[in-house]
Amino acid sequence: MRIALVAGLHATARRRAVNDLLAAVPRSIAVHHDMRDIGDGAVHRVVSDRSGPAENEQVDLDHACASCTLREDLIPFLLRTADADRHDLCVVESWDGVDPRLIAESIAAQEELRLATVTTAVDTAHLTADLGCDEDLAERELDIAQDDTRTVAEVLNRQVEYPNVIVLHGAGPDRHARSLLRQLNPDAAIVRTGADLRRFLDGRFDPASAHARTNPAWARYTDHPEEEGVSTVAWTRTRPLHPERFSEALEEIVAMSLRGRGRFWLASQPDTLLVWDSHQNLLMVENGGPWMAALPEAALELVSPARRSSALLDWDAAAGDRRQHLSFTGVGMDAESLLSLLDSCLVTETEEGRTFHDDPFAEFSER
Numbered sequence: 001m002r003i004a005l006v007a008g009l010h011a012t013a014r015r016r017a018v019n020d021l022l023a024a025v026p027r028s029i030a031v032h033h034d035m036r037d038i039g040d041g042a043v044h045r046v047v048s049d050r051s052g053p054a055e056n057e058q059v060d061l062d063h064a065c066a067s068c069t070l071r072e073d074l075i076p077f078l079l080r081t082a083d084a085d086r087h088d089l090c091v092v093e094s095w096d097g098v099d100p101r102l103i104a105e106s107i108a109a110q111e112e113l114r115l116a117t118v119t120t121a122v123d124t125a126h127l128t129a130d131l132g133c134d135e136d137l138a139e140r141e142l143d144i145a146q147d148d149t150r151t152v153a154e155v156l157n158r159q160v161e162y163p164n165v166i167v168l169h170g171a172g173p174d175r176h177a178r179s180l181l182r183q184l185n186p187d188a189a190i191v192r193t194g195a196d197l198r199r200f201l202d203g204r205f206d207p208a209s210a211h212a213r214t215n216p217a218w219a220r221y222t223d224h225p226e227e228e229g230v231s232t233v234a235w236t237r238t239r240p241l242h243p244e245r246f247s248e249a250l251e252e253i254v255a256m257s258l259r260g261r262g263r264f265w266l267a268s269q270p271d272t273l274l275v276w277d278s279h280q281n282l283l284m285v286e287n288g289g290p291w292m293a294a295l296p297e298a299a300l301e302l303v304s305p306a307r308r309s310s311a312l313l314d315w316d317a318a319a320g321d322r323r324q325h326l327s328f329t330g331v332g333m334d335a336e337s338l339l340s341l342l343d344s345c346l347v348t349e350t351e352e353g354r355t356f357h358d359d360p361f362a363e364f365s366e367r
Contacts, residue, residue, distance in 0.1 A: 013169035124172030221327030293320020
């Protein structure tokens with residue numbers, strides 16, 4: 001049975017995309033787990049067809065959370081439905097704040113199911129504002145766990161960067177939204193509400209490729225000139241960063257864009273690939289493991305093909321795959337000032353080879 005996953009923070013846009021799919025494909029149904037009462041331990045499975053809701057049932061879960069809902073109810077429901085062989089398509093409508101990757105990988109792992117497409121629907125009237133806001137999901141009552149501290153911007157970025165189709169809904173500026181989405185996800189087809197989505201149901205969505213494309217530890221980013229006020233700049237250098245100067249500049253760097261992603265190299269941690277992931281004023285730094293150049297030859301076979309191929313494309317005789325590769329997308333962004341600020345954080349020739357005892361990033365070093 002074919003599965004179409006429809007995600008999106010904007011519920012009205014998401015439901016319109018679901019209805020468009022139901023109307024376009026005979027013998028189709030949709031399933032949605034309503035998590036608005038998840039704080040009270042209640043999750044409802046709502047099944048619909050072209051005529052509207054057909055079932056609304058509260059499901060019993062070991063724990064009321066997104067991962068338990070997926071594992072204990074959604075996947076078993078899809079397998080039962082596929083086994084009954086009464087439907088050609090099941091549209092899975094995700095809850096507002098759910099990352100589509102979690103659902104897509106679980107569906108694709110089932111041999112009886114064919115994940116045909118992952119679609120995110122967005123409201124053009126709210127897209128730019130939501131990508132640039134500082135609100136937590138909890139402030140909009142969209143959190144799906146007690147410890148869900150994610151922001152609206154973080155969730156929406158994940159939702160638009162992962163799918164192969166993005167559907168625009170609403171009366172916002174269409175050309176501006178298209179430019180912003182193209183730069184955040186160059187591989188996605190962007191269509192308007194009401195478009196015929198059947199052409200996206202013949203293939204098979206590949207979560208492994210989507211993960212490789214979106215993983216900042218080895219993703220490849222390119223510049224995009226300003227279009228409708230939106231621009232993307234990729235900063236690539238083969239000199240390490242001065243840890244203290246870089247730390248002091250972080251707040252200013254983060255504030256200059258809507259979205260930042262990539263990997264960076266600190267002089268104080270020459271063997272550690274550090275991952276940059278910023279959403280408006282929120283910055284997350286993670287240890288991405290060792291650079292390939294720091295690995296013994298016997299361990300290179302354990303490196304994923306996506307990371308290996310990305311590293312070898314830019315291999316430097318002296319630095320190997322060590323480099324700065326950061327991408328920033330923004331509206332009205334001063335790219336020249338941003339690049340100048342980043343360059344000022346690199347070690348100078350006189351600083352090369354020096355030992356840095358004060359490292360603000362020491363918590364991310366290899367253990």
